[in-house]
């Protein structure tokens with residue numbers, strides 16, 4: 001059997017949902033369907049998830065929410081009407097939306113998670129109603145009923161392994177389709193908690209493992225995974241086949257088309273992933289497979305950049321002889337609950353690279369002051385303007401000359417790397433640059449790879 005996930009970009013309106021359902025019905029193996037909340041219908045539209053975040057915020061501030069509820073409901077109503085559902089049949093969706101503020105939540109973070117999750121919960125319910133209306137044997141299955149248990153942060157949850165045992169018990173009748181909402185699970189105490197943004201990919205992966213699927217098909221709005229972000233490189237080539245670890249490195253480093261955490265359940269279950277286009281389902285898309293089933297065609301598979309970093313540069317002579325130097329820095333970061341992304345070092349220097357999401361100006365000042373006082377470095381410099389370019393390819397392991405070509409080409413364009421780090425897996429190379437040079441660097445490296 002196949003688990004199939006449709007992203008919000010594939011479920012924007014009635015016509016899109018019809019395309020998705022045709023895909024489902026064209027293959028009897030497509031038995032478990034994971035859906036996201038309806039996405040943007042045009043560039044200036046708002047995703048349902050973002051409308052729900054606004055609804056939660058207004059509820060917390062006790063503002064009038066009639067208009068926002070109506071706006072959210074209208075999106076579902078429009079899809080329902082396209083398939084001939086009556087307002088009477090759709091009333092349940094409005095009732096659930098209106099009832100959200102009246103539930104009890106442990107705190108405002110759980111309230112936010114529950115509101116957000118209803119984008120997918122109501123869409124799955126609606127799509128099951130549409131299929132039933134068309135006479136297709138189908139069932140809405142909720143994470144509560146399925147036992148998709150999660151722990152951790154209410155808006156950044158992690159799957160609990162018990163979920164796989166629960167999913168294993170679920171019977172899908174012959175010819176039946178299960179419609180499952182993406183993006184959230186239920187905590188052991190029965191509250192809703194969501195994965196991080198884009199997390200319906202994770203739900204699809206959990207179901208693929210839990211149901212022992214032969215394939216996880218992930219439908220989006222482009223022909224698979226491109227070798228570079230299409231917003232940076234014009235018409236990038238689509239990758240035919242790649243490995244789990246290539247995808248994990250690339251999605252972690254900026255390929256937002258597939259969530260990096262969604263790789264983990266499929267790797268554990270050794271299930272191939274096929275990223276495909278809902279609008280062109282006959283195109284092969286990208287297949288993501290275990291390393292043992294892969295022979296690289298190219299040296300570089302993909303290149304990506306991320307610009308949300310800062311770095312702390314520390315210089316101290318004989319740093320390499322001072323036991324506990326790094327430990328004392330890490331203790332300061334730990335005290336302030338600040339994680340770091342990377343820490344390349346030399347004999348007398350170390351750079352610590354941070355994700356800006358975990359920082360603010362006050363925290364930066366505190367950390368710098370404490371490091372200055374504790375470590376007494378010869379030089380301490382905070383660098384705001386930091387981007388990381390990640391070049392990934394299984395073929396890079398064999399052809400070390402590619403690193404030199406990359407650096408030479410960047411140098412020819414006056415881009416001098418601030419840091420170079422060859423990953424321990426030898427399939428990736430990380431290059432630190434100024435933010436303003438990041439897109440240009442991606443273009444240069446992409447054109448070397450094709």
Ligand SMILES: Nc1ncnc2c1ncn2[C@@H]1O[C@H](COP(=O)(O)OP(=O)(O)O)[C@@H](O)[C@H]1O
Nearest residue numbers: 007008009220221224225226228229255256257
């Ligand atoms: N390397 C890449 N390959 C394909 N798409 C990419 C890549 N990087 C960014 N994207 C963007 O990701 C979008 C699909 O991701 P997303 O909008 O989250 O889809 P969905 O709603 O289907 O989950 C594409 O429309 C594309 O613009």
Ligand SMILES: N[C@@H](CC(=O)OP(=O)(O)O)C(=O)O
Nearest residue numbers: 007008036049197198199200
């Ligand atoms: N709707 C959620 C979860 C998700 O995965 O959405 P999408 O499939 O549209 O990326 C979000 O916007 O984050």
